[in-house]
Amino acid sequence: MNIDNLNKQQKEAVELVGGPILIFAGAGSGKTRVLTHKIAYLVQEIGLPPENILAVTFTNKAADEMKQRVQKLLNMDVSSMSVGTFHSISARILRREIHALGYDNNFVIYDQDDSKALIKGVIRDMELDEKTFVPKSIQGHVSKYKNQMVDYEYLNKTATGYFDEKLSEIYMHYQRALQGNNALDFDDLLLKPLELFSEHPSRLEFYQEKFKYVLVDEYQDTNRPQFEFVHALSSKHRDICVVGDDDQSIYSWRGADVNNILNFSESFGDSNVIKLEQNYRSTQFILDCAWSVVSRNSSRAEKKLWTENEKGEKLSIIECRDERDESWKIIKIIRNESLNSNRSFDQIVILYRTNAQSRAIEDALRREAVPYQIIGGTKFYERKEIKDVLAYLRLIVNPNDGISFDRIINFPARGIGKTSVEKIHSLAKEKDCSYLNVISNPEGLDVGQKQKKSLKEFSDLILKFKNSYEKLDAATITTDLLLDINLKNYYENQNTVEAQDRWSNVEELLNSIVDFQDLKADNNLSDFLEEVSLLTDIDRWNEADKAVTLMTIHSAKGLEFPVVIMAGLEEGLFPLGGSSYELEDLEEERRLFYVALTRAEKKVYLSHANARRRFGGPPMPTIQSRFLHELPLEMLDQVENNQVNKIKSSFNEEKISIVPKIKSTANEFSIGDQIEHKLFGRGKILAIEGNGSAAKLTIQFSGNIRKKLIAKYANLTQLKT
DNA sequence: CTTAAATACTTTTTT
DNA sequence: AGTATTTAAG
Numbered sequence: 001m002n003i004d005n006l007n008k009q010q011k012e013a014v015e016l017v018g019g020p021i022l023i024f025a026g027a028g029s030g031k032t033r034v035l036t037h038k039i040a041y042l043v044q045e046i047g048l049p050p051e052n053i054l055a056v057t058f059t060n061k062a063a064d065e066m067k068q069r070v071q072k073l074l075n076m077d078v079s080s081m082s083v084g085t086f087h088s089i090s091a092r093i094l095r096r097e098i099h100a101l102g103y104d105n106n107f108v109i110y111d112q113d114d115s116k117a118l119i120k121g122v123i124r125d126m127e128l129d130e131k132t133f134v135p136k137s138i139q140g141h142v143s144k145y146k147n148q149m150v151d152y153e154y155l156n157k158t159a160t161g162y163f164d165e166k167l168s169e170i171y172m173h174y175q176r177a178l179q180g181n182n183a184l185d186f187d188d189l190l191l192k193p194l195e196l197f198s199e200h201p202s203r204l205e206f207y208q209e210k211f212k213y214v215l216v217d218e219y220q221d222t223n224r225p226q227f228e229f230v231h232a233l234s235s236k237h238r239d240i241c242v243v244g245d246d247d248q249s250i251y252s253w254r255g256a257d258v259n260n261i262l263n264f265s266e267s268f269g270d271s272n273v274i275k276l277e278q279n280y281r282s283t284q285f286i287l288d289c290a291w292s293v294v295s296r297n298s299s300r301a302e303k304k305l306w307t308e309n310e311k312g313e314k315l316s317i318i319e320c321r322d323e324r325d326e327s328w329k330i331i332k333i334i335r336n337e338s339l340n341s342n343r344s345f346d347q348i349v350i351l352y353r354t355n356a357q358s359r360a361i362e363d364a365l366r367r368e369a370v371p372y373q374i375i376g377g378t379k380f381y382e383r384k385e386i387k388d389v390l391a392y393l394r395l396i397v398n399p400n401d402g403i404s405f406d407r408i409i410n411f412p413a414r415g416i417g418k419t420s421v422e423k424i425h426s427l428a429k430e431k432d433c434s435y436l437n438v439i440s441n442p443e444g445l446d447v448g449q450k451q452k453k454s455l456k457e458f459s460d461l462i463l464k465f466k467n468s469y470e471k472l473d474a475a476t477i478t479t480d481l482l483l484d485i486n487l488k489n490y491y492e493n494q495n496t497v498e499a500q501d502r503w504s505n506v507e508e509l510l511n512s513i514v515d516f517q518d519l520k521a522d523n524n525l526s527d528f529l530e531e532v533s534l535l536t537d538i539d540r541w542n543e544a545d546k547a548v549t550l551m552t553i554h555s556a557k558g559l560e561f562p563v564v565i566m567a568g569l570e571e572g573l574f575p576l577g578g579s580s581y582e583l584e585d586l587e588e589e590r591r592l593f594y595v596a597l598t599r600a601e602k603k604v605y606l607s608h609a610n611a612r613r614r615f616g617g618p619p620m621p622t623i624q625s626r627f628l629h630e631l632p633l634e635m636l637d638q639v640e641n642n643q644v645n646k647i648k649s650s651f652n653e654e655k656i657s658i659v660p661k662i663k664s665t666a667n668e669f670s671i672g673d674q675i676e677h678k679l680f681g682r683g684k685i686l687a688i689e690g691n692g693s694a695a696k697l698t699i700q701f702s703g704n705i706r707k708k709l710i711a712k713y714a715n716l717t718q719l720k721t
Numbered sequence: 722c723t724t725a726a727a728t729a730c731t732t733t734t735t736t
Numbered sequence: 737a738g739t740a741t742t743t744a745a746g
Binding site for chain 1: 722723730731732733734735
């Protein structure tokens with residue numbers, strides 16, 4: 001292994017072994033290189049076996065990349081190394097150990113939706129007013145307390161007033177319900193290992209021996225349970241190395257505590273601190289602008305990034321009329337970058353503060369046929385049709401999962417209404433068993449004959465698959481299941497584009513199950529379910545696609561792009577919030593702005609609109625973000641309203657000019673035709689199955705969207721060239 | 722119990 | 737504006 005290509009501080013960080021190490025790694029300072037080289041160094045020079053290394057990353061994607069890079073450096077198999085997010089590492093441990101805490105090892109992981117549904121049920125059972133105890137907000141409270149490691153007993157003891165008192169009771173019932181369903185929420189995933197360690201010290205010792213060296217990336221965004229986790233694991237050997245940057249701490253709203261990094265030395269005992277301050281990513285101008293903003297924050301660790309890179313281009317400020325104008329100008333910029341600066345679409349990212357901003361931009365990109373990829377928003381695995389199918393699979397793996405049961409007991413409709421469901425619930429409570437158990441023998445249930453028959457069929461279906469799920473692979477089970485419940489017909493009979501869409505999403509789910517199995521032969525259904533619950537948006541991102549990427553700034557953490565376009569620089573939107581800011585909140589917004597700027601290598605555009613619509617209302621006037629005023633004027637290029645056209649004059653607009661539209665009757669399509677769809681915009685017909693108005697058309701739309709639509713429902717407009 | 726119509730809600734960021 | 741949830745009619 002060669003480390004001569006590292007700078008002095010990087011080398012020091014790699015070679016220093018023994019005792020706690022804190023690496024302050026500024027944006028673009030080569031932190032990933034240091035981490036991968038350090039791991040390789042531990043294996044090759046120190047002789048530590050890969051299975052004794054634990055490396056925690058922020059996304060699963062980062063974990064995979066890290067593993068691959070270490071493998072390449074060492075040219076040996078490192079698959080025994082534990083690399084992953086806190087949540088996935090914990091899930092792996094719990095999969096083996098959680099029976100010691102009174103759960104079953106085949107537990108399911110509840111996402112926010114599931115856990116909200118469970119809380120809603122608890123609130124109803126307690127007969128509380130849902131206006132006072134809004135499930136979503138209660139879930140937020142409970143999650144916050146769990147992140148702070150406050151349990152319901154403590155909350156109950158310290159409660160002042162009716163609300164807190166009831167909150168602690170909901171919290172308690174929720175926690176019991178989770179256990180009854182044999183389910184963990186995201187917060188439990190971090191808390192249960194700590195419970196395991198304190199109740200069974202021998203298990204802690206086991207993992208301390210297993211993970212002799214612990215590395216943590218993005219340490220500034222760890223919360224209390226995560227701190228306790230690494231602290232416990234490393235307290236024996238004291239071999240821990242954390243990497244982070246307090247200026248990039250952007251997750252305090254979900255319990256991350258920047259003091260974890262600021263107080264590292266006190267918490268872990270005498271330690272070495274290394275600062276990586278040379279930036280290899282960005283131009284001088286970008287770095288100076290970023291510094292000019294973030295240095296206004298108080299209570300930062302002392303450090304300053306520098307670079308040997310050229311000054312580069314000034315940052316461009318784009319003034320827009322409203323969000324539609326903004327989208328339009330962004331497209332001009334993209335075309336300009338691609339035609340005149342010869343950049344491919346994948347070198348450009350559009351960043352925004354809130355997911356809702358993506359819609360206007362997306363519409364414009366689609367209209368103008370610019371290929372794009374959106375990260376976030378409604379995630380694939382959170383779509384209703386996907387969750388419905390997953391609920392079946394989850395119930396097969398874990399028959400105690402009441403939330404999944406409720407989701408599918410009448411989907412597709414099988415004549416089980418609200419009253420029947422309530423009767424199932426109360427009988428299950430009475431007999432202290434699962435819902436599935438109740439309906440497997442519906443005789444004791446006070447429901448109609450038709451319902452009894454239907455319930456029995458449902459329970460037989462689930463049990464049939466349950467008996468075979470360990471023998472059969474996940475794809476086979478899913479295929480059989482879809483046939484059994486006849487989901488394809490269900491969607492096709494609706495004869496709408498939306499239903500078509502939903503079915504094609506289900507097909508995509510099936511594909512992803514097949515992909516998952518191909519990756520590792522011994523992966524079963526339960527492993528697949530765990531993986532999808534812990535996937536990040538970024539994990540599904542295909543960098544290789546030649547498309548512009550759209551994402552929130554939070555999602556962009558750790559990434560870099562030649563060109564960054566940041567939209568919506570207005571007070572109230574970025575910085576986000578109402579009229580009064582807590583200073584701390586404002587400082588986090590400022591760090592977020594800093595993160596956004598430092599993603600850029602060459603060029604930054606900052607746009608703001610003079611008016612913006614919210615909730616589909618009329619455009620409301622806005623004022624410029626204060627962050628724009630915190631940048632040094634001499635590094636800015638003000639592009640006045642309507643001047644975007646003049647950025648470079650050779651810009652060629654002809655490509656998207658008006659193509660005459662001719663309404664077409666449905667049966668005259670042929671392969672290769674250009675068409676326009678109301679929702680998906682322009683596209684090209686790739687294939688036709690069947691004929692006449694019932695023909696199924698496979699159409700490639702921009703933004704890497706491919707759809708199968710039925711001619712008579714799709715309402716397509718044919719474009720004649 | 723199912724379907725259609727009315728109304729409520731969304732926009733903080735995510736594991 | 738678009739979607740989800742609740743209520744009313746069949």
